[in-house]
Amino acid sequence: MLPGHTPGMQNVAINTTNGVYLIAGDNVPTTANWEGDERQKHIPSSIHINLIDYYRFFERMERICDHVLPGHDMCLADIPVIPPNTVSGK
Numbered sequence: 311m312l313p314g315h316t317p318g319m320q321n322v323a324i325n326t327t328n329g330v331y332l333i334a335g336d337n338v339p340t341t342a343n344w345e346g347d348e349r350q351k352h353i354p355s356s357i358h359i360n361l362i363d364y365y366r367f368f369e370r371m372e373r374i375c376d377h378v379l380p381g382h383d384m385c386l387a388d389i390p391v392i393p394p395n396t397v398s399g400k
Contacts, residue, residue, distance in 0.1 A: 317359055328393030329376030337367060339382040344371075 322333040338344045339355050346352045352368040354361060371378065377393075379386060386392075 323375055326393045330374065331377045331379055331392060332371060332375035333379050333381075334371070335381040337364075338371075338378055338380045340380050341378075341383050341385055344378045344380060 316336070319335070319337060321335055321337060324331045324333070334344070336355070336357070343353050343355055352365075354364040354368075358364045379392065
């Protein structure tokens with residue numbers, strides 16, 4: 311369980327040949343939330359239960375995953391397969 315957006319919020323971590331991918335759902339709505347900006351390493355969404363728990367969630371994400379799949383970012387539509395095929399010629 312990864313708190314932040316709502317009580318009992320759950321995310322799915324998937325171990326792949328390209329590392330651990332976290333389906334972050336509403337905890338990380340866009341890539342910008344995860345990548346942050348010049349002031350903050352990560353930016354919580356504006357909808358959350360407890361901001362301190364939300365920052366702890368980001369810290370836990372850093373420990374448990376290699377890649378984050380945001381819940382509402384249209385950039386994911388440009389990726390046909392996750393994890394991306396890293397073998398040339400296929």
